[in-house]
Amino acid sequence: DQQVKQNSPSLSVQEGRISILNCDYTNSMFDYFLWYKKYPAEGPTFLISISSIKDKNEDGRFTVFLNKSAKHLSLHIVPSQPGDSAVYFCAVSGAGSYQLTFGKGTKLSVIP
Amino acid sequence: KAGVTQTPRYLIKTRGQQVTLSCSPISGHRSVSWYQQTPGQGLQFLFEYFSETQRNKGNFPGRFSGRQFSNSRSEMNVSTLELGDSALYLCASKGPTNTGELFFGEGSRLTVL
Numbered sequence: 001d002q003q004v005k006q007n008s009p010s011l012s013v014q015e016g017r018i019s020i021l022n023c024d025y026t027n028s029m030f031d032y033f034l035w036y037k038k039y040p041a042e043g044p045t046f047l048i049s050i051s052s053i054k055d056k057n058e059d060g061r062f063t064v065f066l067n068k069s070a071k072h073l074s075l076h077i078v079p080s081q082p083g084d085s086a087v088y089f090c091a092v093s094g095a096g097s098y099q100l101t102f103g104k105g106t107k108l109s110v111i112p
Numbered sequence: 113k114a115g116v117t118q119t120p121r122y123l124i125k126t127r128g129q130q131v132t133l134s135c136s137p138i139s140g141h142r143s144v145s146w147y148q149q150t151p152g153q154g155l156q157f158l159f160e161y162f163s164e165t166q167r168n169k170g171n172f173p174g175r176f177s178g179r180q181f182s183n184s185r186s187e188m189n190v191s192t193l194e195l196g197d198s199a200l201y202l203c204a205s206k207g208p209t210n211t212g213e214l215f216f217g218e219g220s221r222l223t224v225l
Contacts, residue, residue: 043216093212
């Protein structure tokens with residue numbers, strides 16, 4: 001029973017265009033929603049997060065959107081750069097737990 | 113500020129052996145959690161410690177255990193290793209904020225032969 005789903009295992013985008021990564025969750029009690037980026041042989045690094053009381057958070061080229069009614073989270077990267085090529089994980093926290101629950105990741109490839 | 117440090121980075125064991133992995137959190141962080149990453153299952157939560165107490169445990173067999181010391185350093189142990197235990201084991205530390213943000217180490221890559 002997956003609480004967090006990233007339905008696209010991979011995504012290819014041309015350099016300079018927008019990358020949109022999606023994530024769906026099942027539990028409406030989650031408090032925070034986060035995106036992590038992971039390169040091979042490295043640990044995940046925090047990218048951006050959003051509280052359940054907001055619907056948008058922006059940090060430079062990265063914007064996270066939260067649609068609570070649809071239980072849907074998305075990450076927009078504009079413009080995409082080759083260095084953005086990595087695996088992106090969405091994660092949720094809260095609902096009375098201290099742990100993060102991760103999706104299985106989406107591998108983004110930005111083509112020069 | 114030093115990041116999360118995990119040792120060893122790579123290790124190879126055989127079935128039936130046991131392994132101990134170590135993690136030093138960011139200075140001042142009292143919460144340490146462990147995750148297992150495998151290609152098929154993504155990142156799965158193992159357990160979380162705060163001030164030497166296990167606060168939460170994931171859905172893993174009792175062969176997986178951990179502990180935290182008074183200086184917040186943590187160890188996890190896997191006994192009677194199985195082939196399926198081959199994975200990247202990630203340690204993460206958390207500061208006093210409640211935003212859920214974790215800071216991960218580079219992981220310990222375990223291969224069980």
